[in-house]
Amino acid sequence: xxxxxxxxxxxxxxxxxxxxxxxxxxxxxxxxxxxxxxxxxxxxxxxxxxxxxxxxxxxxxxxxxxxxxxxxxxxxxxxxxxxxxxxxxxxxxxxxxxxxxxxxxxxxxxxxxxxxxxxxxxxxxxxxxxxxxxxxxxxxxxxxxxxxxxxxxxxxxxxxxxxxxxxxxxxxxxxxxxxxxxxxxxxxxxxxxxxxxxxxxxxxxxxxxxxxxxxxxxxxxxxxxxxxxxxxxxxxxxxxxxxxxxxxxxxxxxxxxxxxxxxxxxxxxxxxxxxxxxxxxxxxxxxxxxxxxxxxxxxxxxxxxxxxxxxxxxxxxxxxxxxxxxxxxxxxxxxxxxxxxxxxxxxxxxxxxxxxxxxxxxxxxxxxxxxxxxxxxxxxxxxxxxxxxxxxxxxxxxxxxxxxxxxxxxxxxxxxxxxxxxxxxxxxxxxxxxxxxxxxxxxxxxxxxxxxxxxxxxxxxxxxxxxxxxxxxxxxxxxxxxxxxxxxxxxxxxxxxxxxxxxxxxxxxxxxxxxxxxxxxxxxxxxxxxxxxxxxxxxxxxxxxxxxxxxxxxxxxxxxxxxxxxxxxxxxxxxxxxxxxxxxxxxxxxxxxxxxxxxxxxxxxxxxxxxxxxxxxxxxxxxxxxxxxxxxxxxxxxxxxxxxxxxxxxxxxxxxxxxxxxxxxxxxxxxxxxxxxxxxxxxxxxxxxxxxxxxxxxxxxxxxxxxxxxxxxxxxxxxxxxxxxxxxxxxxxxxxxxxxxxxxxxxxxxxxxxxxxxxxxxxxxxxxxxxxxxxxxxxxxxxxxxxxxxxxxxxxxxxxxxxxxxxxxxxxxxxxxxxxxxxxxxxxxxxxxxxxxxxxxxxxxxxxxxxxxxxxxxxxxxxxxxxx
Ligand SMILES: Nc1ncnc2c1ncn2[C@@H]1O[C@H](COP(=O)(O)OP(=O)(O)OP(=O)(O)O)[C@@H](O)[C@H]1O
Numbered sequence: 047x048x049x050x051x052x053x054x055x056x057x058x059x060x061x062x063x064x065x066x067x068x069x070x071x072x073x074x075x076x077x078x079x080x081x082x083x084x085x086x087x088x089x090x091x092x093x094x095x096x097x098x099x100x101x102x103x104x105x106x107x108x109x110x111x112x113x114x115x116x117x118x119x120x121x122x123x124x125x126x127x128x129x130x131x132x133x134x135x136x137x138x139x140x141x142x143x144x145x146x147x148x149x150x151x152x153x154x155x156x157x158x159x160x161x162x163x164x165x166x167x168x169x170x171x172x173x174x175x176x177x178x179x180x181x182x183x184x185x186x187x188x189x190x191x192x193x194x195x196x197x198x199x200x201x202x203x204x205x206x207x208x209x210x211x212x213x214x215x216x217x218x219x220x221x222x223x224x225x226x227x228x229x230x231x232x233x234x235x236x237x238x239x240x241x242x243x244x245x246x247x248x249x250x251x252x253x254x255x256x257x258x259x260x261x262x263x264x265x266x267x268x269x270x271x272x273x274x275x276x277x278x279x280x281x282x283x284x285x286x287x288x289x290x291x292x293x294x295x296x297x298x299x300x301x302x303x304x305x306x307x308x309x310x311x312x313x314x315x316x317x318x319x320x321x322x323x324x325x326x327x328x329x330x331x332x333x334x335x336x337x338x339x340x341x342x343x344x345x346x347x348x349x350x351x352x353x354x355x356x357x358x359x360x361x362x363x364x365x366x367x368x369x370x371x372x373x374x375x376x377x378x379x380x381x382x383x384x385x386x387x388x389x390x391x392x393x394x395x396x397x398x399x400x401x402x403x404x405x406x407x408x409x410x411x412x413x414x415x416x417x418x419x420x421x422x423x424x425x426x427x428x429x430x431x432x433x434x435x436x437x438x439x440x441x442x443x444x445x446x447x448x449x450x451x452x453x454x455x456x457x458x459x460x461x462x463x464x465x466x467x468x469x470x471x472x473x474x475x476x477x478x479x480x481x482x483x484x485x486x487x488x489x490x491x492x493x494x495x496x497x498x499x500x501x502x503x504x505x506x507x508x509x510x511x512x513x514x515x516x517x518x519x520x521x522x523x524x525x526x527x528x529x530x531x532x533x534x535x536x537x538x539x540x541x542x543x544x545x546x547x548x549x550x551x552x553x554x555x556x557x558x559x560x561x562x563x564x565x566x567x568x569x570x571x572x573x574x575x576x577x578x579x580x581x582x583x584x585x586x587x588x589x590x591x592x593x594x595x596x597x598x599x600x601x602x603x604x605x606x607x608x609x610x611x612x613x614x615x616x617x618x619x620x621x622x623x624x625x626x627x628x629x630x631x632x633x634x635x636x637x638x639x640x641x642x643x644x645x646x647x648x649x650x651x652x653x654x655x656x657x658x659x660x661x662x663x664x665x666x667x668x669x670x671x672x673x674x675x676x677x678x679x680x681x682x683x684x685x686x687x688x689x690x691x692x693x694x695x696x697x698x699x700x701x702x703x704x705x706x707x708x709x710x711x712x713x714x715x716x717x718x719x720x721x722x723x724x725x726x727x728x729x730x731x732x733x734x735x736x737x738x739x740x741x742x743x744x745x746x747x748x749x750x751x752x753x754x755x756x757x758x759x760x761x762x763x764x765x766x767x768x769x770x771x772x773x774x775x776x777x778x779x780x781x782x783x784x785x786x787x788x789x790x791x792x793x794x795x796x797x798x799x800x801x802x803x804x805x806x807x808x809x810x811x812x813x814x815x816x817x818x819x820x821x822x823x824x825x826x827x828x829x830x831x832x833x834x835x836x837x838x839x840x841x842x843x844x845x846x847x848x849x850x851x852x853x854x855x856x857x858x859x860x861x862x863x864x865x866x867x868x869x870x871x872x873x874x875x876x877x878x879x880x881x882x883x884x885x886x887x888x889x890x891x892x893x894x895x896x897x898x899x900x901x902x903x904x905x906x907x908x909x910x911x912x913x914x
Contacts, residue, residue, distance in 0.1 A: 167192075235561075488541055797823045797825070
């Protein structure tokens with residue numbers, strides 16, 4: 047008889063039906079897909095809850111149910127995220143086309159807005175400059191909210207940093223670790239509050255790590271089960287387990303990717319927090335970026351190459367922190383889970399053996415770990431040196447080219463490069479032997495021992511029962527082996543993280559030093575790197591006596607003594623500039639005992655200041671500002687010329703007025719106008735990089751503020767004409783040259799740069815101006831014109847120069863004399879001044895009268911020498 051074979055579809059259907067009835071006892075007949083899912087879930091729930099069902103079937107139902115739930119959750123979250131993205135995209139496309147119909151595209155878009163709370167909204171272009179569609183680029187802007195700076199946080203943190211730096215907790219804490227203390231302080235910046243999004247991300251990451259471990263455990267068991275199914279030839283069970291395998295693969299792969307994404311996101315968020323924190327403290331009114339050069343640690347590579355520290359070290363620190371966290375948290379969770387499970391399989395003795403092995407090998411590895419933290423720090427410092435030398439070369443390329451300095455520069459660059467290579471290679475060399483030891487122990491010894499431990503229970507049961515249950519043994523062995531390998535992997539990752547921690551210590555130390563230095567400099571009591579000075583010897587001797595009795599008191603006293611070194615007084619909002627009894631001293635670690643350039647300097651402009659008017663002076667109102675046809679200020683403007691030989695301390699007077707140098711002597715008093723009313727022009731003109739010509743004229747005003755105040759380009763054109771720079775504007779049509787972006791430092795000539803400074807003065811209209819050698823590259827007639835402008839608009843100005851020719855533009859003359867920091871102040875135009883200048887002319891004429899006599903003497907000497 048010929049047996050007719052059922053069609054393939056029917057056979058598959060039969061198989062599926064039998065699979066359900068035999069494996070989970072579900073009888074399926076004529077069901078639709080929708081009813082099938084409800085039926086299956088309900089049946090599985092009944093099986094899980096019921097107590098009369100055989101244990102094996104119940105267990106199987108549990109596994110199946112959890113894999114279905116997990117996979118559905120994964121798919122659901124993926125689908126909802128995708129849906130959300132599509133909706134956002136459609137909405138933005140709709141809004142874009144809608145807006146375009148209504149509003150014509152604007153040429154200029156604001157880059158930021160300041161809110162009433164002090165927060166700032168920035169609009170950052172999301173597209174790269176490579177994208178061709180300009181219009182599209184304008185519309186694709188990401189809005190970023192930057193919270194306002196909270197000064198209280200910085201004040202509070204200042205003490206935390208100081209305490210850790212001085213290691214104040216060393217005596218009071220039982221267990222003291224510099225690294226952990228540093229990390230503790232830094233973590234307050236990385237995760238400021240418990241409900242900060244970073245702590246949520248961290249919790250999520252831990253959640254995913256736990257899930258991953260649970261899934262690995264699950265997969266290990268399933269693996270063993272599948273092998274058992276194959277060996278026993280149970281086809282249906284095998285198919286069911288395989289289905290579970292594919293189901294569980296969905297959340298498993300999702301979890302792995304989620305962990306990686308969360309780690310990266312967390313690292314970037316940490317970086318954002320740290321960088322914003324540093325920006326706020328580095329670039330504010332206290333001018334930390336300038337004062338850093340006077341800090342006690344100014345010569346350390348962290349501060350010397352602060353650009354590298356802020357950009358690269360922070361990235362490395364954040365990456366290292368997140369990877370160390372993942373590298374520690376992951377294996378620790380694995381170790382806990384796996385060891386609990388393995389304890390059931392291998393017994394306490396087995397697990398104890400495994401952990402003993404871990405501790406011994408961990409100790410060996412720890413002992414032979416090279417000082418990777420220090421090595422990483424040294425390599426990072428060399429990296430910074432090399433980078434900043436190149437930067438310096440770019441900034442001064444023209445000067446180097448004129449000097450023909452290429453060979454010297456090449457040697458220096460090569461030297462720095464070789465140092466960098468040497469240090470990088472040193473890290474790899476030191477890692478080489480360690481890696482050999484690590485691989486031998488972690489990869490091979492641990493797996494070898496893993497086989498031993500996994501086989502012990504099987505051997506023992508076989509010997510005791512005398513029966514070799516191959517299938518069960520095989521399953522147990524596979525599960526145990528897989529777990530052992532995972533455990534070994536977890537352990538090895540934990541051991542690897544010893545190396546990572548060591549590296550992280552180096553980065554943490556660098557970032558901590560950077561922030562500690564910034565806090566020191568940012569403090570109101572910054573002491574400009576002063577250390578206990580000679581004049582304070584007495585104090586120190588007293589302190590040494592105190593030291594024996596009370597150490598804490600000593601530190602406090604020592605600190606306050608260091609901080610009270612700057613004793614001068616500054617009075618602000620004064621309607622003039624006045625220096626009284628000020629010793630001009632170069633800031634150094636010797637503080638008040640440092641090099642004294644000028645002694646007890648005293649002068650004031652204007653010579654008479656109405657005390658009542660000193661409080662209410664502020665910027666002119668906008669209407670007045672835009673009107674350049676009238677003198678800006680009431681009353682006559684006053685002016686002072688500071689003359690003196692090179693390096694006598696003229697610029698240093700400007701530094702004191704700008705408050706970037708301290709006043710050390712107690713009776714020194716500096717009175718200065720409000721910030722808006724003082725404008726200091728430095729000797730070396732400064733131009734912002736990558737800015738427009740407009741940005742250069744209005745500096746230090748931002749272009750956003752320029753437009754916000756409703757100032758027009760026409761005013762700039764008028765100012766440029768006043769300083770005879772309007773020919774520059776003719777290089778473009780209309781006012782378009784104002785929008786020209788260039789490297790203005792290189793484009794403008796020396797004289798143009800100095801005239802640009804005068805344009806800035808005319809634009810900002812400060813009541814008081816300090817000019818340092820501001821016209822030494824300008825022709826005499828142009829110089830005359832510029833000083834006349836200052837007089838015409840009645841500015842009060844102080845000019846620092848070496849040229850007595852400028853006397854005619856000033857009311858007062860301050861001469862710094864060569865001998866011992868003395869000076870002479872005189873009113874120009876008065877009888878006294880005229881006589882003093884006449885006296886000087888007389889003495890020069892007397893000297894000139896001797897010239898013919900000296901020439902005769904020279905001739906005589908020459909003839910004598912030729913005879914000899
Ligand atoms: N940051 C600093 N660290 C150490 N010494 C400094 C620092 N700044 C200036 N000096 C020194 O202070 C002295 C006075 O400098 P300053 O710039 O005031 O001179 P100057 O009178 O303006 O000279 P010049 O006419 O050449 O510009 C110089 O000897 C200079 O080397």
